[in-house]
Amino acid sequence: MSLVYCFLVFLSLSLHNATKNVAEEDGDIPTIYRGTKTVLLNLWFFLTGLIAPTITMFLYSKWYWAIIFIVAGLLISMVMANNYVYKYHIVRRPPLYIPGRVDARLSLITSMISVIMLIVLIA
Numbered sequence: 001m002s003l004v005y006c007f008l009v010f011l012s013l014s015l016h017n018a019t020k021n022v023a024e025e026d027g028d029i030p031t032i033y034r035g036t037k038t039v040l041l042n043l044w045f046f047l048t049g050l051i052a053p054t055i056t057m058f059l060y061s062k063w064y065w066a067i068i069f070i071v072a073g074l075l076i077s078m079v080m081a082n083n084y085v086y087k088y089h090i091v092r093r094p095p096l097y098i099p100g101r102v103d104a105r106l107s108l109i110t111s112m113i114s115v116i117m118l119i120v121l122i123a
Contacts, residue, residue, distance in 0.1 A: 002056055005117045006057055006069060006070070006073050009049050009114040010077035011110055012045070012113075013050065013107075015084075015110060016107040017081070018082045019085055019107055020033060022085055045111065053073075054066075
């Protein structure tokens with residue numbers, strides 16, 4: 001259960017980063033990535049995407065397995081998220097006059113699911 005949780009958290013962090021990369025490439029940055037919301041969103045994904053799974057892995061496994069799972073999980077999820085977001089964005093790319101072509105909801109939904117899984121894991 002802790003491995004599934006960590007992979008889901010790493011995936012949400014990677015989806016967040018990949019979505020920001022696509023938005024910056026297009027020059028079409030959604031309102032959720034503007035202003036002070038960006039600081040809060042980055043803080044949220046830092047806490048739920050890096051700090052919480054690291055603590056969880058060190059609590060539920062031996063230290064050397066935790067390091068291996070954290071490094072492998074981050075690398076695999078980054079590659080998966082970047083490939084998914086880029087392919088999905090290129091396939092469904094609407095005309096340029098439509099505002100907000102980048103969808104940030106998937107990373108937020110996976111982050112919320114991972115927080116629920118953390119609560120279940122702790123309880």
